[in-house]
């Protein structure tokens with residue numbers, strides 16, 4: 477197992493009498509795309525919340541390499557290398573694309589330097605330049621984030637997550653609500669991101685899941701029903717019955 481593998485072990489979380497995530501274990505290999513699928517209410521969002529730190533488990537653990545992040549709140553977990561893209565809710569619509577990115581990149585600075593004006597933070601500025609280039613946002617740098625198209629806003633949000641140099645990037649349905657063209661562009665972007673970071677997705681679009689994922693985890697009624705390569709999972713009779721049959 478690689479040093480940076482994300483290890484999910486026996487994660488369990490109940491809400492009252494309902495066990496939303498029930499003894500779930502799997503590994504997320506570095507620089508691969510792992511996608512969590514399952515019918516509505518299967519526990520996908522709860523699982524994501526447990527991994528990103530938005531929720532704490534009743535039992536079980538989350539480790540990134542040798543580091544146990546199970547009890548860390550989201551901000552600390554982000555500094556430890558696990559970042560989550562919250563659709564477009566992290567954007568400041570009244571600021572420009574460049575300003576949004578500079579704010580996100582400031583998290584790279586030590587706490588002491590975080591009080592510096594963004595323009596004086598060299599590391600943040602270098603990171604912003606790199607990301608603007610990588611995401612092809614050069615022409616949009618001075619545009620207000622609120623004026624971008626929905627697809628562009630989603631891309632900016634992903635770019636902001638990358639600005640703090642995570643090891644693991646978690647995304648909930650990154651192409652939701654996008655046109656066919658934007659979906660294709662975003663899929664290509666996600667593929668390219670996985671050259672450098674570990675990508676975890678929750679996705680409902682099965683075509684996209686099969687096309688994009690290296691590893692698929694199938695959730696059903698809070699439990700992990702199966703995980704493996706996309707074809708292996710698709711051909712699994714239990715998965716067929718629980719998910720594909722009625723999807």
Ligand SMILES: Nc1ncnc2c1ncn2[C@@H]1O[C@H](COP(=O)(O)OP(=O)(O)OP(=O)(O)O)[C@@H](O)[C@H]1O
Nearest residue numbers: 491494495496514515516517518519520521522523
């Ligand atoms: N904060 C909460 N309080 C009570 N019950 C919850 C809470 N969050 C989730 N649940 C319940 O836990 C179960 C799993 O929900 P979860 O949102 O994780 O599923 P999901 O697979 O993400 O579903 P969807 O695809 O519809 O988003 C559901 O029965 C849901 O109603």
